[in-house]
Amino acid sequence: AQFRAIFEQAAVGVALIDSNTCRFLNVNQRACDIARLTRRQMMATTFMHIAHPDDAQANQEQMEKLKAGKIQTFTMEKRHLHADGSITWIDLTVSPMWKKGEPPSRHIAIMQDITERKLVEQSLARTTQMLERTGEMAKIGGWELDIASKNLFWSLETCRLFEIESKTAPSLKQAIQFYAPKEQPVIRAAVQAAIEHGTAYDLELPVLTSKGRRFWARTQGFAIRKNGKTVKLIGTFQDITEHKQA
Numbered sequence: 012a013q014f015r016a017i018f019e020q021a022a023v024g025v026a027l028i029d030s031n032t033c034r035f036l037n038v039n040q041r042a043c044d045i046a047r048l049t050r051r052q053m054m055a056t057t058f059m060h061i062a063h064p065d066d067a068q069a070n071q072e073q074m075e076k077l078k079a080g081k082i083q084t085f086t087m088e089k090r091h092l093h094a095d096g097s098i099t100w101i102d103l104t105v106s107p108m109w110k111k112g113e114p115p116s117r118h119i120a121i122m123q124d125i126t127e128r129k130l131v132e133q134s135l136a137r138t139t140q141m142l143e144r145t146g147e148m149a150k151i152g153g154w155e156l157d158i159a160s161k162n163l164f165w166s167l168e169t170c171r172l173f174e175i176e177s178k179t180a181p182s183l184k185q186a187i188q189f190y191a192p193k194e195q196p197v198i199r200a201a202v203q204a205a206i207e208h209g210t211a212y213d214l215e216l217p218v219l220t221s222k223g224r225r226f227w228a229r230t231q232g233f234a235i236r237k238n239g240k241t242v243k244l245i246g247t248f249q250d251i252t253e254h255k256q257a
Contacts, residue, residue, distance in 0.1 A: 024101070024122035026058070027108070030078060030115040033057040045101060045124050047093050058120065063090035063098060070103075077107060078115040088125065100129040150250035156183060158206060158242055169248050172228070174220040191217045201232065206241050209234040215251060227255040 018025055024042030026035055038053045046053060046061055059067055066089040073085040084106040091099040101122045108117040152169025156162070165173075165180045173189055175181070181189075183202070190198050194216045201212040211233045218228045232246035 024120075024124075026053075026120045026122070028058050028118055028120055030074070030107070030109070030118050033059045033074075036117065042122055045099055045122055046091055047099070061091050061093075063092045066090055073105070074118075077105065077118065080111075083107075088129075098126075099124060100126045152248045154186075154246055154248065156202075156244040158244070172220070172226075172248055172250055173218070174222045174224065189218045189220070191219065198230065202244070205232050205234045205244055209236050209241055215255070226250050226252040 019039050021039055021041060024045045025039045026042045027037040028034065029036055034057050035053050038050060040050075043050050043053055048056070048061070059070070062070060066087075069087065070089060073082070073087060076082045077085060084104065086102070086104045089101060089103055091101060093099065102125045104121040106119050106121075107115065108119055109115055150168070150172065152172050153166040154169055155164045157164075161183060163180055163183050163186060165175075165186075170176065170180070187195055187199055187202070198214065198216060201210075201214060204210040205212060211231070213229070213231045215227060215229050217225060219225055227250070229249040229251045230246065232244050234241045235243040235245065
């Protein structure tokens with residue numbers, strides 16, 4: 012009775028499934044809610060039948076590895092396909108319910124609805140792509156400096172402007188060295204004032220990329236402060252060569 016109560020009242024979907032036919036042998040109410048089917052409908056169908064076609068092959072490959080004893084369990088993100096064409100994203104964990112040496116018979120699947128999280132991730136991905144395209148067209152890149160760790164982050168467009176690999180953001184010292192030698196004291200002083208006093212800066216200075224291309228950059232920096240101390244600097248780079256030449 013105790014285990015039945017745990018099974019039925021679990022906050023995640025739980026299903027007992029035939030390992031060979033993928034038919035549902037038992038399901039709790041949460042699993043039915045996630046699949047948007049009644050218990051009778053669930054028992055009359057298979058796990059693969061309600062899966063999105065694009066996820067079926069990956070799911071089947073993992074099941075074959077599980078039955079062959081190559082893996083003990085697997086977790087994947089997949090989609091339930093509903094009758095109206097809509098989908099529910101689930102985080103799926105599958106474990107065997109047969110003993111070692113026995114033929115595969117049943118497995119248990121734990122399902123958690125992660126649709127809301129996936130929608131947020133997709134929205135953030137679209138926003139990031141839009142910002143990257145906008146930055147590329149306007150030749151504007153962003154940057155962020157964490158004061159405590161001294162870690163410097165450059166956006167993809169900033170890396171393009173300075174012609175460096177996007178995975179190898181420079182240190183603060185290296186970043187300053189991209190400026191023309193006589194301008195380095197200017198930008199160094201501006202950064203130091205931003206760190207010490209929270210003073211914003213907006214400068215137009217010549218720079219040299221890692222591949223030797225010269226261009227004029229508008230560089231802006233703003234301080235984020237907490238309890239009277241600067242914790243981060245954020246800012247932008249913009250290629251304004253055409254503007255300066257005009």
